[in-house]
Amino acid sequence: MSFSPPPPPIFAGENYNIWAMKMKKYLQAHDLWNVVLNDTEPPPLRANLTIAQIRQHSEDTAKKNKAMSCLQSRVSDVIFTRIVACDSPKQAWDKLKEEFQWLDKTRQQQLINLRRDFENLRMKESETIKQYADRIMATINNIRLLGDEFSDQRVVEKVITTLPEKYESKISSLEDSRDLLAIRLTELINALYAQEQRRANRMEEHSEGVFQAKSRESSSSSSSYKGKKPWLEKKEKGKKDAAKKKFQPCAHCKKTTHLEKYCWHRPDIQCRSCKQLGHIEKVCKNKPKAQTQH
Template structure:
């Protein structure tokens, strides 16, 4: 089957960290990332080159122009003036990084704040597993978007050690059958979320019974 590559992702001026990840993948897909990283000219042709060598050299020389075209099509008109005067795709990439990602000092401070946020995360009494895992994943993704390798095992450990007391028996049960150091975050969340989902489904199917059970609980406590 033929494959028509999609157009480059468009940067609107917001969520630059996400656009950078998408754009890097786009350049890699088109074999253009090397001209962003290195900004080097291909070596000159040797004497008496073959047609294949000339074609290859021409393709290598055109990569910078292709990358610049991707940049110009990958930003809105309000962003384009920032890179309009850039002579190379590497220069355009660095120009956007400098303006929208901030200096090394700024990124370092962002990293410190996000790590602190991650360490301080605790499950709230009012939260479901899904709500808590969404909070953790959002923080972890923000850290990863800054280019930091954040292991999944560390995230799994964070979830396990900060759950409410009512989940401890579930974790103990899971520990008997699985190696918790090797379990994925997806598996852990699904294991913990399944009982919550079943209870929610039962309440939707039998709302009167659920209401009556709550009423009985309330009268029994008086």
């Protein structure tokens, strides 16, 4: 089956590195990239050539014009005016690269910063393995856009060495079953994700078990009061509430178990037993002692 890749977007002066990568693959798909890299003319025709050799020479000569046409058609009119004077696709490509790609010094600084970001990446305890992998790939893709080679194996090593302790058992299992130097990034992420899901399911089941146990305890506790009379339940509840409640220290006895107006030692209250002020009969110390019968 014939394959005709879609052309890259029109370059209008922004995101040059992305456009250049797409344009390069497009030219490679049409067997025109070597013409852009090497600004050479095919050798002149010799005598006594076969029809196939003449046809090949004609195709090699036409490649230069085809590559030039591809470049001119994938830039805006404003950008086209900057390469219209170029005689070869290599000159046009180099012209665009010189004008729109970052200066080498700036590019190198960007690469240094991105590599530093990559080295400092660590998985957070609150992150999932998918979220961490997305953060790593975002940094790596920016590095690759600047033209720096970055192998998938280096990414795998980064993931393995920066995972939290909870993933150690899975890493050890993978080391026992296969060579981690040959494992693919997607395979590693999927294996870790599967373990993450199993752990989440176990935690959910444990939480449900704890909830059900507490529900049973609550049900058992409430059933113990079913045989009691309503007034008794209310009285017991009132005692519990009173025992828990605290008041300001009483001005008369300094205790915090009652309000001041209910204190047994108020100065305006009269004892029924000794008829003295300052206490009630219940706490009276002057009560006549009961006589012992002989």
